[in-house]
Amino acid sequence: MDIEQLYLRYIKDIYRYLYSLCKNTTLAEDLMQDTFYKAHITLLSNTVQDIKPWLFKVAYYTYIDYIRKERRVDLMNDLERSTFTTPETIAVSEDSFHSLISLLDHLAPYEKQAIMLCDVHDCTYEQAANILDLKLNTIRSHLLRGRKKMRALIEKERQQNG
Numbered sequence: 001m002d003i004e005q006l007y008l009r010y011i012k013d014i015y016r017y018l019y020s021l022c023k024n025t026t027l028a029e030d031l032m033q034d035t036f037y038k039a040h041i042t043l044l045s046n047t048v049q050d051i052k053p054w055l056f057k058v059a060y061y062t063y064i065d066y067i068r069k070e071r072r073v074d075l076m077n078d079l080e081r082s083t084f085t086t087p088e089t090i091a092v093s094e095d096s097f098h099s100l101i102s103l104l105d106h107l108a109p110y111e112k113q114a115i116m117l118c119d120v121h122d123c124t125y126e127q128a129a130n131i132l133d134l135k136l137n138t139i140r141s142h143l144l145r146g147r148k149k150m151r152a153l154i155e156k157e158r159q160q161n162g
Helices: 003-022 025-045 051-072 087-092 095-104 109-120 125-132 136-161
Strands: none
Touching: 003 025, 003 051, 003 095, 003 109, 025 051, 051 125, 095 109, 095 136, 109 125, 109 136, 125 136
């Protein structure tokens, strides 16, 4: 599969995943470009068996690299703060996705990541554990606790709105 086919097939999943991490449309687009660039460079010389989880892992580490760089230097300019209307922006603007993200923000980082990977992006437990560099039982524990907290948050929201 060439990079163009990968891009077309996984662009929405990778974008939504990165958006869930950074909550900034422009930054998510930039990180997505970096992710596919890194994937392209790697795929030129290597073969990857399980592409989707591997792309999520590349995206996750691209985000972590950005956070590390951002801690060193904070040079946000007005252009980066502006928002642009793109197909991805329109797709993300769905209320249900924003509601999910806002509820996930109440969870611990690994619980949030586990739910995003396994429940939203259909990764297996093994794939999610590999992406986050965690043991299989640890990812299961994070999923169990995260899902339990999500149920409580959803119930609390229903009581407040209903």
